Amino acid sequence: MFIKTADKKPNKCVYAGSFDPPHLGHADIIGRCNMLFDGVIVAVGVNESKKYRYPLGKRLEMLEKICAKYENVTVTSFDGLLVDFLREKGIVYYVRGVRDENDYEYEKRSFDFNVSKMNDIETIFLDCSSEYKNVSSTRVKRLLDEKKSVDKLVPPEIIPLL
Structure with a gap:
């Protein structure tokens, strides 16, 4: 699935999410994408109807810090439909991280719903490291609300930004 094409065009992927805030699970998927693809775009989706704890600029800053060690990983944001963003960037691989069967079923339902719009996009599900x-953004926010440590849930480079 990750074999280079005959004309040697580099494989790139998009790993998209709200990343509110990013955590070690996200960082793990980003690192694994970095190993599998020649280029990775970490894309923060903007949904005006969704309420975020951290503003877009802060989420981008956190992701930039997490991704700084990778030469071929870029961080950006997008609004509108993900499929339009993928096509605009010329990306055919869309990566989703899944923690368990519930995540997989949710992502699969979402994929099935959108497949008619994404027949030129390959969705790749990466199992989260055990x-x-x-780890979830919801858990991180809950612990922060309770004034508890999140040191074991988020990359150390973003702790000062939380």
């Missing part, structure tokens, strides 16, 4: 199965 040590991050219980």
Whole structure:
């Protein structure tokens, strides 16, 4: 699935999410995408009807810090439909991280719903590493609200930004 094409065009992928805030599970998927693809775009989706804890600029800043160690990873944002963003960037691989069967079923339903719009896009599901199965942005926010440590849930470089 990740074999280079005959004309040697580099494979690139998009890993998109709200990243509110990014956590070690996200960082793990980004690192694995970096190993699998020649280029990775980490894209923060903007949904005006959704309420975020962290403003877009802060989420981008956190992701920039997480991704700074990778030469071929870029961080950006997009609004509108993801499929339009993928096509605009000329990307055919869309990566989703899944922690468990529930995540997979949710992503599969979402994929099935959107497949008619995305027949030129390949969705790749990456299983989350076992040590991050219980990590989520919701859990990070809850612990922060309770004034508890999130050191084991988020990359150290973004702790000062939380």
